Amino acid sequence: MDTEKEELYQALILDHDQAPRHFHRLDPFSHTAEAYNPLCGDRYTIYLDLNSHIIRQISFEGYGCAISKASASMMTSMLSGASFESALALFSSFRTALLIENPPSDDSLGDLITLTGVISAPTRIKCALLAWEAACTAIQGASRHAITPETTN
Ligand code: ZN
Numbered sequence: 001m002d003t004e005k006e007e008l009y010q011a012l013i014l015d016h017d018q019a020p021r022h023f024h025r026l027d028p029f030s031h032t033a034e035a036y037n038p039l040c041g042d043r044y045t046i047y048l049d050l051n052s053h054i055i056r057q058i059s060f061e062g063y064g065c066a067i068s069k070a071s072a073s074m075m076t077s078m079l080s081g082a083s084f085e086s087a088l089a090l091f092s093s094f095r096t097a098l099l100i101e102n103p104p105s106d107d108s109l110g111d112l113i114t115l116t117g118v119i120s121a122p123t124r125i126k127c128a129l130l131a132w133e134a135a136c137t138a139i140q141g142a143s144r145h146a147i148t149p150e151t152t153n
Contacts, residue, residue, distance in 0.1 A: 001117060009114035016111075017066035022059040022076035031142060035062070035072075035134035040127050042068040046135045050142045055079050055087055060131060067115065067124050072131035074111050079135070084143050091136045098125045 026047035033046040042064025049057040058076045063069075079087050090108060097103040097116040109116065115128050 013070040016070035016073040020073040031138045033134035033138040035130045068127040071128045
């Protein structure tokens with residue numbers, strides 16, 4: 001990648017790190033998810049307001065490295081109002097783009113392209129996926145619950 005592009009990417013990541021979007025506790029929320037990365041010390045709580053198919057709102061609190069915080073900030077910006085299906089699809093595309101060597105260009109990634117562009121070390125991939133993994137686990141739990149409601153009571 002050329003230096004100019006890399007500088008542009010770094011600047012956007014830094015902007016999300018210094019002024020994270022949706023960086024507060026949701027009130028009310030329907031679900032929370034804890035995200036902790038012992039390798040780096042990143043620790044976040046994700047708040048979600050979910051109905052049966054849509055992420056009405058999503059926010060986060062916590063602290064960690066610039067990569068993990070920028071990724072969480074971009075996530076909350078991109079997933080507010082998204083369907084469960086599109087959120088999980090975006091997570092999958094993001095993960096693929098981080099894990100494979102030369103990912104094909106994927107417009108759906110939006111600002112996430114800045115993270116896939118600058119990250120190569122496996123330890124940083126963990127930072128980038130941290131908040132997404134936590135949020136998507138909560139979303140998958142909520143969608144399973146919606147499909148097969150508990151009938152044990
Ligand atoms: Zn980190």
